[in-house]
Amino acid sequence: MNDCVILDPHRTFDPELGSSSSTCRGGLRRHHPRGHRDGSKRCTNDKCNTSHTPMWRRGPFGPKTLCNACGIKYRKEEEKRRTNEATNNFKRQND
Known part of the structure; x- marks a missing residue:
């Protein structure tokens, strides 16, 4: 095959x-x-610091500040944080 x-x-x-x-x-x-390669542009994530990515994504410092991988991870962490906050607020209202 x-x-x-x-x-x-x-x-x-x-x-x-x-x-x-x-x-x-x-x-x-x-x-x-x-991929987008710009020697003067770097990912704002301290652990990454790459200058080559297929796409620059929105991060905590605004649009196009994180590389693709860090941007996806940041978005997922933000969604998880919002879900946890909503769950905690719901629990407080029902207690």
């Missing part, structure tokens, strides 16, 4: 650009960035 699936056989990787590209109609090529 083949574990690999080729989704787009016309797509190639250009190591100089660090991106994949695919051929469009008319022989034109379009490039797809493989």
Whole structure:
């Protein structure tokens, strides 16, 4: 059984650009960035400090301050915190 699936056989990787590209109609090529790399921008999480991420996400210091991984973790922790606060408020009202 083949574990690999080729989704787009016309797509190639250009190591100089660090991106994949695919051929469009008319022989034109379009490039797809493989992540946002900005040497001056860093994730605001002290434990991470990365400058390369597929997407910058909202964090405690505003939009586009956390890398993708830290932003997802932050969002989940915030949702959990809000759920716990709502549960505690409900318990206090019913006591």
